[in-house]
Amino acid sequence: MKKNILYTTLLCSALLATGCGKDFLNKNPQGALSEEQVTNSDGVEANLLGAYGILNGNVSGTWGNYASAPSQWLFGEVAADNAHKGSEETDQPNMNLIELLRPNPANDNLSQMWQVYYEGVLRCNRTMQLLEADQAGPKTVSAARAVEIQAESRMLRGHYYFFLWRVFKNIPWVDEATTLDEAKLKPNNEDVFPNIIADVQFAIDNLPAAKINGERGRMDKVIAQAYLGKLYLYQGRHELALPLFKEVIGAKDITSMPFENNFNVETEDGPEALMVSKHAINPNGTGDNANIGDMLSGLYGTSPVGCCGFFQPSIDLVNAYRVDANGLPYLNGQYRDNAYVSDMGLSGAAKANYQVSRTLRVDPRLDYTVGRRGIPYLDYGVMPGDAWIRMATYAGPFVGIKTMINRSQFASHAVPGEPYITGLDVNIMRLADVILMAAECEVELGNLPGALAYVNSIRLRAATVPHKQIGGDDMANYMVMPYPSFPNAEYARNAVRMERRLELALEGHRFFDLVRWGVAKQTLESYSTFEGGHLPAFSGVIYNTHNAYFPIPQIEIDRSGGALTQNTGYN
Template structure:
């Protein structure tokens, strides 16, 4: 279901919670009243509006970066996978996120809060309208009414989950709370039980699949995967695991699905997609339904897509793809020894004559995740290095791959004149994520054999990636092998966590994983010491327990008139 915004749907999405009584006792022209939308069609339109916030955007294109469904700012720049990029003075409030010194007036947290609570409001309005319509004579079938309720509650759970990960202490407002009372709701109650209840209802009432005309709607499989994820975040491994195994059983084996298809705009909504933010270029060529959250990740200078130079992979991420002679990751952190730096730090003839070192042993997923000098980048040609980067001395020599599209489809899958706005979907949950969450559950239950099997399937798939070629040679000594065994639970835990980084890098999971594993402080401070030795802007990052989540926007505290309490 490629989403469609319209003035009518935006009105439907807000009218029930925003219109006061008796405004001159007239209906303003061009505005809908409740009687006009209290129909089955009105419910369906309202539900479409609720889906509309999955891409983190209310309208327009600029300014939705922190609410991106990819969560690149909080989930990756806030961790050890990526830098904000661009230069130090551009979007300075993003620097606060990267350096873990976020103020209560940071506009990125305000945008995140506003967009996702708008999503919650649209879900609640859908549920209110559904109840009103079903109480009348012209109503949806009972079966469809259950599906609509399940879709709306699934979406509400999604919006609340994203808010919970960022802010932790948030107010919970459902369809039974009036607009007046909503302002009085505190943020002192844990919201996970309500998120879980919504997803349990979705599991019980959504269809396993949808037909081609409804691609993108939440399904039973998506609800099972999402419920499992919410349980995993609460360390309820025994409850989460059966949900994950059910999802795995409902899809083809992971090694039969090409890794690169997840980031190919012509192969979207394939068997690996569990739930994705659906993006499209508007019929009029506009981009507000497109992937506006990732638009700053366009490149710079002579790049075919030149704007705006943000979101650059870190040295630490790139080097984590190095493998030992046995084709396995360097779980002990030795990948930081004598690190690969591309042409960073070279000058003069050495810089000009640089050629990529094809003898380094890398996991092939590196070159499908990161663009580096001397290696073909999608179908754009060989990545030239600094010519595509705004300030290499500030954020390094690398660019991201997963959020861009091939040049061959740029004319149809990007906004004319703004090719950094693409129609590429963003996978919020994909099958590999489910495999690795299931593996994590097995590790915590000390079933190391089952965890090993799932991790090895992910690695087997990675080994099938076509090598990037430099002339007649491979761009690296690509090597990815399977684990023979896990010696103990600690090694298994480390291996599963490392595999999540390699497989899901730059997809918005990393910071939240580090926090829920309880290793954010040690990981980020160790990363700062390494990364800062190369890029001084990131040296001496201090991470405190309060940095595991972000401050409630001060504007929201003020509006609540004392109901909301600031995070510690």
């Protein structure tokens, strides 16, 4: 992949005709144009589309975009207790260091994350610079559209900066008024969070509620409201976040929106979708506009996908879906007792003749999140276990589902011969996420009945998830029930946090949630003790204060001539 440093100048591509759906970002570069050629409506709109193009975490090419994936699977899930890097221990060893919380400034995953999302920032800035020049001269962009373009650009820029802030925290702020020479030497010693809030607030004030031109994937006011609420939540300003979440939720009934539709390429971007990274297979069959950040999570071996065996759910996550006799989650860690580990550790006839337990009492969302031996997997057939796993003795017996598409969809929605590269969208934010953030606010503001109602709406929807069956028989004792009450704030808080884990597992939220809740140390070290008892590679994890953020890439510090300073703990 082409590497871009902080002050890379964007070469504008010519504006392509756009329509609704996947075609919105289905574009190919057309070459460099002069300043005069792009200081007009077509040039500004083309640059804006280029800014949107970074939503899928890719600047150019297909391979190598894993750390910048919009799903944030590496930083948000593998670094937490939900997933392992997978594959083999010697494959992508720098990812191992992320998972074990021992990253160093030379880690290429860090520089990938930094460079891609700063490229997104630069594209947003460039769009606004061209817009300003047009408004000062020929005014080929209408005044009303100019405000919308600025709002779209600032919403995107706020998102790109937030992704950078969550990973690195101490980052330099470069905006449309920053010159090239200033950008090269901009320090990272100021809090950029107020600027991110200002960008998203501008988007709320100036974006329409409806998608511009009816194009799916565009930023709108509703997205901005949800995003600003999330920013306030990260600051602990629950009283400001909750009204925004309530505006987004409105009268929407999530129980009528099938959970599984969020992860099907033919039903994606439905009524639950809010902020989405739109993906598509290009007309020529290439996949640089596809979900290439998640491509490594493809199944291995004899599976219909055949590559690449990364991003495996943890044993701990799978057991978290176990429920008690009342259909409620175990909030006290009891789900680890007598842990379910599929066929791991068996050999010989016991391994060959293994049968999945149909009495295992679990939330049905488990089998739409995790592939288990003996359970039907999409339309691929019954998951056979190790035959679809790169190295089960290293990263365990489970595989993911949410990033995969049906075999019947390969011809239309996957790169020919490479069905691990697909047109499946990634939900950066969906309604269930917002509902559970609202529930969190209600708990912290003392409204336990309000929190209960939000959590139970998610659980009532979960109860409608179709059961996995063979021959008309359920493959587990599927059970999920609403909470009868939240007796106190501590119980409610734990229930909300568990529900976020179950509902949003493997969607990139978990590590950042643990950090902002202030429970990362006890959670991750306890997890390491449990998980390491089954898979030794993951024992002995120590979470230190500096692990809340990752090191600034050393290559960026060097390029800045020392203007950037390293995060504490990584010197």
